[in-house]
Amino acid sequence: MNAQPYTPALARPRRVMVLGLAALSTGFACVEMHRLLAAHGTTVPELFVLGLFAVCFAWIALSFWSGVAGFIQLVSNQRVPGLRWPTEEEAAEPLTRRTAVVMPVYNEDPAAVFAHVQATYESIAATGQLDAFDFYVLSDSTKAESWVAEELAWSELCRRVGGQGRIFYRRRSDNTAKKAGNLAEFCERWGRRYDFLLVLDADSLMAGDSVVKMARLMELNPGAGILQVPPQNVGRSTLFARLQQFAGRVYGPIVAAGAAAWQLGDSNYWGHNAILRMAPFIEHCGLPVLPGQQPFGGHILSHDFVEAALMRRAGYTVWLVPELGGSYEQPPPDLLAYAQRDRRWCQGNLQHLGLVMAGGLHPMSRMHFLMGVMSYVASPLWLIFLVAGLFAALHEWFFAPATLMEFQATLPGGDAFDTVGALRLMALSLALLWIPRLMGMGLVLADREEAANMGGRFKLVLSVMLEGFVSTLMAPVMMLFQSHFVFGTLFGYKVNWSSQQREDTDLPWPEALRRHKWHMVIGVVLAVLTVAVAPGMLAWLSPVILGLWLAPAISVFTSRASLGLWLQRRGLLLIPEEVQPPTVLVRAQELAEEELEPVDDALDHVLTDPRAHALHLALLESHPAASVPAALASARRKLLAGGVEPLSPQEKSAVLLDARTLSELRGRRLGVQA
């Protein structure tokens, strides 16, 4: 077993290789770009374009070389150095430390949440190590209906698995600092009872043996602060989700192994499906409230990167351990839901810009912040690069007057343009984007069993082509979405977005048209401008233009589960988890399909259903929380006056927090019934 202790020296050669090669590639591409731009001397706008190109190219070059590192790591079939893995004897021993498995939830579907908790619970129980784990559903739900439904689902789960005293439920009525605050509050109340904290998301699912291995690794590596097991997208049927699942299954391993290979103990934490060492987490990872106003000030929105940085600052290592597997989550069902999630993450990641220079952080933590920023800022940078390129050409025409024909000759496709050089550079950029994908596909093709579980080699290749085609069409739309979110965050204008996260339901055309109307307009304008100014560029820009024109259709058709399942039946976009699903996935699916008691009106339910009433009052008794006095008073006025005026959500919550009012109201209801 690998017992080589982690030291910075262990990581240095790997980092020098990856970062050095990325820098070299960028340097080469920049020289080539400069040569193309400087055909008639270099102008200021062209220098600006070159600067943007350097940043954008550096980003894809880093991703590429990280992917190559991942490929080598996977082919070498060795574990990354620095973590001590258990021997067979050690792996067979009972765990000696205690772990809290926590799932923060916020107005989620209780059926899915508790199905995942139960499946994970049963999977851990099957390992025989259940005694080392307690489970907590940490609710921040603000909708009264979600709250009461969660209580009932929790009680039902405890009954089913005999989990009283091991599966707990806590609801906060005050959502300070959102998810990070939810976790911090847990740590401050119960954290000291546990050695480790396993954080799940509302749609997370983990196999018991993976969880046990994570806890074991934490036991054996006292210097490890966080172990992150990259979650794999599974469990949805829409075409969009199946594209994500497939891409994650084919290319994800390369990406994760690459990051693990060169980041080693200075990796990152993604907020869930990870285990944390409780004591240093409590001691060193209390999140600061940043000075100033949003978007950069206030509570930290994306807590995970910051917690990883603080853990690293405290001297504990942070590891990405993709080889453990058994870690799952669900992708968004459609493009709009994906963009909605991106909007949230974008703001959180941009906030990290303010932390890049913070004192005492490990250089890799700063790099993680920058990489997080780049994953969103890359889109507007490419967009500005394209616009600035056009501006630079117009600028040259303006200052060196020529006929339109002469000007057009200097643009791509024109006689005076170095088309071969430009094509070479474009091919290089595309190669950097595509080679990691092909390496991922190559690894699957080389594994007969894996390839068979993905539809066979021929269908696997077809699926890769299909995924590549659709993702190319979606790329311009995502670029515009992300640019919109970045500019919205930076310039402080409000990005309205009222669409809800859906299950696998078809996206209606009117909503798709409403969301994409400006994308289509931009596509038309771009096409008209291209034809008018530089017809030779039309072929180059056709994927972008087509993607923008077809945006609503792409959104609608990829949101269809019928289309996703149709392809699944034909063996396309298959992942092994669909062909031979692991036990924990099958169980979660079965449980999620079971009907839960519907809660249409939380207050009515608590007042009429003796089970809901007794349970709710018992939970209030255990953890009393104060109602907002004004809301309670106005609710009491409405309810006890016997009026029919509906309660506001705040009033309803206030009543549900007040045992006396609930008992009084139930007494009245029963009196009326009698």
Add this chain to the structure above:
Amino acid sequence: MDSVTTHPFISFAPAMPQAARADTQAALVNFFQDFGFTGRQDLEKLAGWVLGTRELTLSPEAALALARWRVEGWLAEVLGPAHVGPSLLVRGRAAFVLVGGARWGADVLMRTPSSLPDAWRRAVCEAVPMSAPAEVPCQMREQQLVLNPFMDMLRRWLRPAAGQAGVSPSR
């Protein structure tokens, strides 16, 4: 603690020689409806169990206090001393409702708990809602981050008395 000794599985319903006050009767009916009892016969039996034959003129408040006392006694015996406390009635009632205790009829509350089947008692014990274990409070201190050490150094150099503008504030 109060208990009524009866023979196992034999119904016990003390006959009431005269009707109790209507409001008292209604209060007791409501009280036992919260335990999931719905049948008129069960509710009357339980009201009779609480009131006995000597307390017919009790006010609703006094009758409810007596009902709580009787039921708490029963719950204390079923659940054991670990659950005895101010929340015994609320938590015990929840456990009773969650196991569907009312399906067994009024007799189940009127019998001595020791005469109830062990499995049933165990089921009630296991159903007591325990939403969280005992707390071990601690504080997760907000970390201090100097957001831009260079600017901070410059600021201090230019204006030694200046505050720490780039440091995250504490809660």
